[in-house]
Amino acid sequence: MKEDSERQNSPRVAVVGGGLLGLTLALRLRQAGARVTLFERDERVGGLASGASFGPYRWDRFYHVILLSDLRTRALLAELGLSERLRWGITRTGFYTDGGLYSMSNAIEFLRFPPLGLIDKLRLGATIFFASRVKDPRPLERMLATDWLRWWSGQRVLDRIWLPLLKSKLGENYRIASAAFIWAIIARMYAARRTGIKQEMFGAIDGGYELVNERLRSALLEAGVECRVGTPVREVPRHDGGVVVRVDGQPDEAFDAAVMATPPRVSALLCPDLPAPAHARLRDVPTQGVVCAAMLTRQPLSVYYVTNITDRWVPFTGVIEMTALVDKERFGGNSLVYLPLYLPVDDPAWSESDESLQARFLEALEKMYPHFDRDQVIDFTIARARNVLAISTLGYSDDVMPPVRADDSARWFISAARIAYGTLNVNETLGLVEAELPGLLRELGLRPGGAGPVAQAFEPPDPRAARAEVTS
Ligand SMILES: Cc1cc2nc3c(=O)[nH]c(=O)nc-3n(C[C@H](O)[C@H](O)[C@H](O)COP(=O)(O)OP(=O)(O)OC[C@H]3O[C@@H](n4cnc5c(N)ncnc54)[C@H](O)[C@@H]3O)c2cc1C
Structure with missing residues (x-):
C-alpha cells in the first residue's frame, strides 16, 4: 500500500531521446523513484551507438x-x-600522407616519419607532450586552435599535419575551433597510451554497442520505465506547472518534467515556446x-x-x-x-x-x-x-554552450553539447548524467538511488573499482 502511494506521488518525468545519454538518465531517474517514460524516435534505442547490418553480420552503425x-x-x-x-x-596507427602509408605507432616510428624534418618532429612531439600536461583547459578557450598550434608546432607542421587533421574533423569550421578542441583530442589519444605499456x-x-543498448533497455523495462520506441516527439511545450509531450496521432500527455536528451538543434525544434534568446542558444550551437x-x-x-x-x-x-x-x-x-x-x-x-x-x-x-x-x-x-x-569555439563554455535550463519551466536540456572540455565519447556522455543528475533530482524532490526495491536492484556503479583495475 505504502509503495503504491509513493508511486502515485512520485514525479512523472518524460525523457526524450533514447541514445546512451537518455537511456542512462532514465534508469537513474527511475532508481531515484521517479515514474519515467522514455520516448525514442527510432524503432531501436541506442542513437549514434545503435547497430546496423553489414552483409549477414551486425555491428555498430558508427565505429566505437x-x-x-x-x-x-x-x-x-x-x-x-x-x-x-x-x-x-x-592497436597501431597509420598516417597516409604525400601518397604514402606510414606507421606512427611508437616513438621510433615517429622519429623515422619521412614527411617531417627533425626540428619539425621535435616541435610536433613537444606540442603533444605539452598538451598532455595541461590540467586546466579553460584558458585554451580564449585562443584559436590554429594560432595555438602555430605557436607550439610552427607554420610548417601546422600546414603539413595539423591543418589537414583539423579540416578532416571540422571542414571549414576549423577556423572557429578553439585550442580546447585540439587539446581534448590530444588528451584522449594520449590517454590511450598512458597505461605504462606505451602502446x-x-x-x-x-x-558491439548493440548489446549494451539491449541490456540497458532490459534494465529499464525491469525497473518499470515505460519505453516508447518508434515514437518521434514533435513538441514539448510548458503546461500548467509541468510539460506536455506531443506526438503526432496521439493525445497530448502531461508530465511533471521533461528532459531533452536530444541534440540541441533538435531540442530547439521541440520547444518553440522558449524565450527567444534561450531558443537561439540551442538552435545555433555550431x-x-x-x-x-x-x-x-x-x-x-x-x-x-x-x-x-x-x-x-x-x-x-x-x-x-x-x-x-x-x-x-x-x-x-x-x-x-x-x-x-x-x-x-x-x-x-x-x-x-x-x-x-x-x-x-x-x-x-x-x-x-x-x-x-x-x-x-x-x-x-x-x-x-x-x-x-x-564545436568548441572561442569562449564556448561561457558564451555558446547551451544551458541545462533555458527558462523557469520544468524542462532540462542535456546533450553532448554540454561537454566543454572533452571529445564526443560515451564516457563523457555518462559524465554528463553524473554531473546533471543531482540538480535534477533536487528539483524533483528525489534523492539519488531513492528508496525501495528498484533502487536496491540497481546500485549506481563504483568507478573506483574500475580505476583500481587500470592502475594495478
Ligand atoms: C562516427 C562516430 C564515432 C564515434 N566513436 C566513438 C568511440 O570510438 N568511442 C566512444 O566512446 N564514443 C564514440 N562516439 C560517440 C558516441 O556514439 C556518443 O557519445 C553517444 O552515442 C552519444 O549518445 P547521446 O545519447 O548523447 O546522443 P544520440 O545517440 O544522438 O541520442 C539522441 C537520441 O535522440 C533520438 N531523437 C532525436 N529526435 C527525437 C525526437 N524528436 N523524439 C524522440 N527521440 C528523438 C535519436 O533517435 C537518438 O536516439 C562516436 C560517434 C560517432 C558519430
Whole structure:
C-alpha cells in the first residue's frame, strides 16, 4: 500500500531521446523513484551507438572503441553484466600522407616519419607532450586552435599535419575551433597510451554497442520505465506547472518534467515556446555531422586501426579498420572498415547520393591501397548523422554552450553539447548524467538511488573499482 502511494506521488518525468545519454538518465531517474517514460524516435534505442547490418553480420552503425581510462563506460558495462564481453587489443596507427602509408605507432616510428624534418618532429612531439600536461583547459578557450598550434608546432607542421587533421574533423569550421578542441583530442589519444605499456590499447564489446543498448533497455523495462520506441516527439511545450509531450496521432500527455536528451538543434525544434534568446542558444550551437561509409571486404586494407589522412584529395576523413581490433572471425574472416567524412551541418555534400559517395570512396581506396580492388567488397553501406558534435569555439563554455535550463519551466536540456572540455565519447556522455543528475533530482524532490526495491536492484556503479583495475 505504502509503495503504491509513493508511486502515485512520485514525479512523472518524460525523457526524450533514447541514445546512451537518455537511456542512462532514465534508469537513474527511475532508481531515484521517479515514474519515467522514455520516448525514442527510432524503432531501436541506442542513437549514434545503435547497430546496423553489414552483409549477414551486425555491428555498430558508427565505429566505437573504449579506452582503459573510460572508467564510467567500464563501470556501466560492469553494472549491466558485460565486463566479460570487453576485449582489449594493442592497436597501431597509420598516417597516409604525400601518397604514402606510414606507421606512427611508437616513438621510433615517429622519429623515422619521412614527411617531417627533425626540428619539425621535435616541435610536433613537444606540442603533444605539452598538451598532455595541461590540467586546466579553460584558458585554451580564449585562443584559436590554429594560432595555438602555430605557436607550439610552427607554420610548417601546422600546414603539413595539423591543418589537414583539423579540416578532416571540422571542414571549414576549423577556423572557429578553439585550442580546447585540439587539446581534448590530444588528451584522449594520449590517454590511450598512458597505461605504462606505451602502446595504444583499445577495447571493444564482443557483440558491439548493440548489446549494451539491449541490456540497458532490459534494465529499464525491469525497473518499470515505460519505453516508447518508434515514437518521434514533435513538441514539448510548458503546461500548467509541468510539460506536455506531443506526438503526432496521439493525445497530448502531461508530465511533471521533461528532459531533452536530444541534440540541441533538435531540442530547439521541440520547444518553440522558449524565450527567444534561450531558443537561439540551442538552435545555433555550431555543429558537425558525419557521413560514414562501412565496408565489408575480403582482404584487410592495412594493419592500422586508425589511419589519419593528410592528403586533401582523399574524399573521407580517415580509415578505421575495426577488424584490426575485433576478431575477423566475427565477420566470417572478412574485414570491416569505416570511412568517415565529417561535415558542417550546412555542407552541400549532405545531399550527395549513396551511389555517388560509394563510387568516389572506392576510387580513392584503389589509389591509396594498390592491393585493394572493389571486387573484394562484399557490402558497402552509408550512415548519416547530422547533429553529432558541438564545436568548441572561442569562449564556448561561457558564451555558446547551451544551458541545462533555458527558462523557469520544468524542462532540462542535456546533450553532448554540454561537454566543454572533452571529445564526443560515451564516457563523457555518462559524465554528463553524473554531473546533471543531482540538480535534477533536487528539483524533483528525489534523492539519488531513492528508496525501495528498484533502487536496491540497481546500485549506481563504483568507478573506483574500475580505476583500481587500470592502475594495478
Ligand atoms: C562516427 C562516430 C564515432 C564515434 N566513436 C566513438 C568511440 O570510438 N568511442 C566512444 O566512446 N564514443 C564514440 N562516439 C560517440 C558516441 O556514439 C556518443 O557519445 C553517444 O552515442 C552519444 O549518445 P547521446 O545519447 O548523447 O546522443 P544520440 O545517440 O544522438 O541520442 C539522441 C537520441 O535522440 C533520438 N531523437 C532525436 N529526435 C527525437 C525526437 N524528436 N523524439 C524522440 N527521440 C528523438 C535519436 O533517435 C537518438 O536516439 C562516436 C560517434 C560517432 C558519430
